[in-house]
Amino acid sequence: MTSRSVPLDLPIAGLAGLFAASGTLHLVKPQVFEPLIPSALPAARKVVKVSGVAELVCAAGLLHPRTRRASGLASAALLVGVFPGNVKMSADAGKRAERKRDPKSAAFFAGTLARLPLQWPMIRTALRAGGR
Template sequence: MSTESSSRLDLPLVGLAALFLGSGTLHLVRPQVFEPIVPPQLPDARKVVEVSGVAEIVCALGLLHPKTRRIAGLASAALLVGVFPANVQMSVDAGKRANRKRTAKSAGFFAGTLARLPLQWPMIKVALRAGKGTVA
């Protein structure tokens, strides 16, 4: 791994960090938005949401600094894999609501949650690339 390649930021990495910062902040400011998608097997949904929000913010900040980028990249990939079931649950719940309400707004939200699922893969790839120290 060259120091030069691991010290430069690129747009995908900055974008991932920005997404994590935004989402992590939202987890802390409006945790009630995320509580319904916490798997029921986990205790204390509020605590799970808060911890995941802090994890997103820590990962974001780690991705932005060359000395912490590798570990933050690996942690970010793990976090994205870890929250994927909650994103699937959000889509399932949104689909049920859309079917029940049959409004354009509920159908649009459902479509958005579905469209978001395959976007996890490119984010995981960016995180893994950072974890290998090959950013730039």
């Protein structure tokens, strides 16, 4: 592959937009994401804020041709890194849905399950932005 940047297209721009929105939410409402942090990691709020900053940096980097390749690879790594938190969120939601047995909890659980396979196209898009 040449050193030329992958052109900015709708999927890459969309991924940048998702990272920008999520990164902002991580910084504005970190308490939403704290339950996703595995208990083995200390300082959940700090982990959430650092990941939010990482998402914002990846978002900005995906938009610029000179940083798109490095940001694409960093974005893929970030998505792989947060995947266990998404699995934990789904497992916790499943337990809550079973305990509460109400439509709202069941719907949230279904949403968390549906979200998991969506990580893969995002990772593929990030890798493509990275020239892979």
